[in-house]
Amino acid sequence: MSISSISGLTAIVPVTAPTAPIAPGDASSAAATATVGGAGFSHSLAGAVDNLQQVQAKSDTLALEAATGQLKNPQDYLLAASESSLTTQLTVAIRNKAIEAFNDIMRMPV
C-alpha cells in the first residue's frame, strides 16, 4: 500500500464531525461526504455506512410490522435481522481495520 493512498483518510473527518446534524436515512448527506473524499477509502467507508443504514432501516421496519401484527412472513424479519447484524459486524470490522492502519502510520518513527 502506497502512502499517497492513505491521504484519503483525512477526508473521513467530515464524517465524524458534521457541521449540521445528519438526519437518519438522509442519503444525500452521505453522498455529499463521499464526494469529498473522491474515490478513496472514505468513499468506500461512506458507502458501507450508507448501505448499513438502509439494511438497518429495513430490519427496523419489519420489526415494527412484527410488533404490530402486520407482518405476513415471519422469515422476512428474521432474514433482515440476520443481514443487518452481519452488515453491522462487517462495517465495524472494516472501520476497526482502518483505525488500526491509521494508528500504525501514526506510530511510525519519523
Add this chain to the structure above:
Amino acid sequence: MSAFDIFRISGSGIELSQKWMDAVSDNIANINTVRRTSDAAFQARYIVAQSVDYGSGQGGVEVAGAAYGSAAGHVVYDPSNPLADAQGMVRRPDIDLGDQMTQLIQAQRGYQANIAVVERARSAYESALQLGRNV
C-alpha cells in the same frame, strides 16, 4: 447481486414452502366440503413453483400460480345430506388425505432445508469476519 443474496434467495424458497403449506392446509380443511351434484366440487389447490432466472442476477424461486384439481370430484350416495339430489347423490372433493399429508411433509422439509441453508451461510459469513480479527 449483494453480498448477502443467499438470504433473499433462501427467503424465496421459505416463502414458497409456506405457500405450499397454506395450499395443503386449505385442501385438508375443505376435505369434507360437500356440494350439490349440479355444482362443481371443491377443487384442490396445488402451488406451481417457477425458478427466477439466475442469468438475470436474481436467483430464487417464485410462485407462478395455482393449479386446480378435478372439478368433477366424486359423486357419492348420501341421502341424509341436505344437499343430496333426487337420487340421494352429493359431490365430494377429489382430495386424498394421505397425498396431502405427504405434500405437507415435503413442504415442511423444504422450509427446514431453506432455513438450514441460511444458517450455514450465516455461519460462513461469521467465519469470514473472524478472518479479519487478531491478524
